[in-house]
Amino acid sequence: MSSxxxxxxxLLVCAMAPGTLExxxxxxxxxxxxxxxxxxxRAGHASPVRSLGVVVPAHDEERLVERCVKSxxxxxxxxxxxxxLVVADNCTDxxxxxxxxxxxxxxxxxxxxxxxxxxxxxxxFRTLLxxxxxxxAVVDADSxxxxxxxxxxxxxxxxxxxxxxVRYALSNAAHSLKTRLVDVAWNAFNLLRPRGRDRLGxxxxxxGNGFALSARSLTRSPYVARSIVExxxxxxxxxxxxxxxxFEPLAFVRAxxxxxxKGLKTQRTRWEGGxxxxxxxxxxxxxxxxxxxxxxxxxxxxxxxxxxx
Numbered sequence: 001m002s003s004x005x006x007x008x009x010x011l012l013v014c015a016m017a018p019g020t021l022e023x024x025x026x027x028x029x030x031x032x033x034x035x036x037x038x039x040x041x042r043a044g045h046a047s048p049v050r051s052l053g054v055v056v057p058a059h060d061e062e063r064l065v066e067r068c069v070k071s072x073x074x075x076x077x078x079x080x081x082x083x084x085l086v087v088a089d090n091c092t093d094x095x096x097x098x099x100x101x102x103x104x105x106x107x108x109x110x111x112x113x114x115x116x117x118x119x120x121x122x123x124x125f126r127t128l129l130x131x132x133x134x135x136x137a138v139v140d141a142d143s144x145x146x147x148x149x150x151x152x153x154x155x156x157x158x159x160x161x162x163x164x165x166v167r168y169a170l171s172n173a174a175h176s177l178k179t180r181l182v183d184v185a186w187n188a189f190n191l192l193r194p195r196g197r198d199r200l201g202x203x204x205x206x207x208g209n210g211f212a213l214s215a216r217s218l219t220r221s222p223y224v225a226r227s228i229v230e231x232x233x234x235x236x237x238x239x240x241x242x243x244x245x246x247f248e249p250l251a252f253v254r255a256x257x258x259x260x261x262k263g264l265k266t267q268r269t270r271w272e273g274g275x276x277x278x279x280x281x282x283x284x285x286x287x288x289x290x291x292x293x294x295x296x297x298x299x300x301x302x303x304x305x306x307x308x309x
Contacts, residue, residue, distance in 0.1 A: 019306035022299060023193070030196030047214055049158045051081040052150055053133040056104065057120040058086055058141035062093040069102035071144040078151050083133060086141070089120040095141075117208075118226035118233075125223050129215055137212035143255040144171065145210070152251035153212040162217040163203075163238065163245035166210040167191055167252040182257050191249065198247035202299050206235040206245060210253030217243055229274035236282050239300050240289060279304040 054072055058065050065086065072084050086099035088108045096106045109123055125136055135157050139145055149166060156164040168190045173183035194204035208231035213223075221241045225233035238245065283304055289297045 018302040022302035022306075026193050026196030026200075026299075027188075028196070029199045030192040030194075032199055046160050047134070047158060047216060049080060049135045049154050049214070051083065051133045052135045052137060052154055052212070053083040053085055053124075053128040054137045054139055054150070055121060055124040055128070056084070056086040056099070056139055056141050057089060057117045057124070058091065058095050058099070059089045059115075059120075060091050060093045060095060061141035062095050062098055064142045065095050066098045066102045068139065068141050068143055069099055069104045072139065072149075073103045074147065075145060075150045076147050078154060080150075080154055081133075082150060083128065085124055085128065087120040087124045089117075090115055114226075116226065116228075116230075118223075118230035121230070122223050122226075125218060129218060134215045135212055136215070136218065138209065139253055140209045140255055143209055143253050145254075146252045149210075149251045149253065152248050156246055156248055157212065157214050161214070161246040162243040163206070163211060163213040164248050165194060165204050165207055165245050166248045167250075168207045168210050169252050169254040170257050171254040172256045179257060186257070194247045195249060197299065202296060203235065203239055203244040204247035206231040206238075209255060211245070227274050227278060229278055232275065233278055233282075236278070236286070236300060239297060240285060242294075275304070 056065070056068060056072070061068075069084060069086065075082070084104040086096070086104045086106045088096035088099065088106055090110055090112070091108070096108050099106050107124060107127065109120060111119065121138065128136060135154065137150075137153055139149075146166075152166065153164045168186075170179070170183050170186055173179055173186075190207055194207070197204045208229075211231070217238065221234070221237050221243065223234055225231070225237070227233050235245065283301065286297045286301045286304075290301065
């Protein structure tokens with residue numbers, strides 16, 4: 001029995017090694033001083049970006065959607081057109097009416113068989129791109145943004161970034177000891193880790209909230225991610241296409257985390273289950289790209305090898 005236990009322990013350590021090494025490297029890189037953003041860094045990919053569409057996917061969000069839209073309407077405006085589009089996805093409450101009242105354009109979607117954020121984003125992106133919008137951002141309906149959100153993402157995209165992820169923070173971190181601990185882990189994964197990737201010249205990832213993509217990026221890699229972790233799914237498609245998402249730590253989007261243990265457990269279980277499914281689907285493709293000499297896919301592969309937290 002002791003030999004079998006030792007063997008299982010050794011296998012477990014080997015399985016954890018890639019993800020553990022990845023976290024160590026990214027943590028060290030993320031601890032380095034922040035590099036000043038310069039416009040000329042990717043001048044060859046520069047794009048004018050004369051319009052930005054902010055998409056808010058919402059399912060029965062009447063409690064918070066007005067606050068979200070008002071936060072978006074209060075953003076600082078630049079020399080570009082700003083469109084705010086709420087996708088009321090299979091809503092049974094007053095989400096659409098309240099979003100319109102707050103100042104947003106509303107697209108109502110009803111499809112009992114194809115539900116979820118991925119389907120809502122796919123429809124919104126297709127609609128806005130057909131109308132000539134040159135960049136698209138995503139903000140969840142339970143969130144608020146910093147006043148410089150639009151200016152920051154447009155500046156990055158104009159300088160040549162394929163995509164931008166701003167800092168994703170919690171708005172209720174001080175609610176209890178549990179949420180304070182959640183906030184520590186949240187910042188480790190949603191601030192330190194993407195900053196480390198960015199410092200190493202890697203794609204920082206998409207966190208599902210507070211990200212933006214250029215029309216050029218979406219034309220090359222259309223948004224067809226429909227899993228429970230659609231952000232991870234689409235980011236892997238971008239990496240395989242040779243695109244890079246840059247991290248913007250000064251602008252931010254913030255949302256509430258569940259305050260009860262049951263809510264936290266349910267949220268975490270859904271995320272981890274979705275990650276495992278995507279890992280099974282995408283690891284073979286990433287491995288094939290790595291064998292073809294595309295070394296940048298190594299970090300996303302190691303990330304997928306992380307065991308559930």
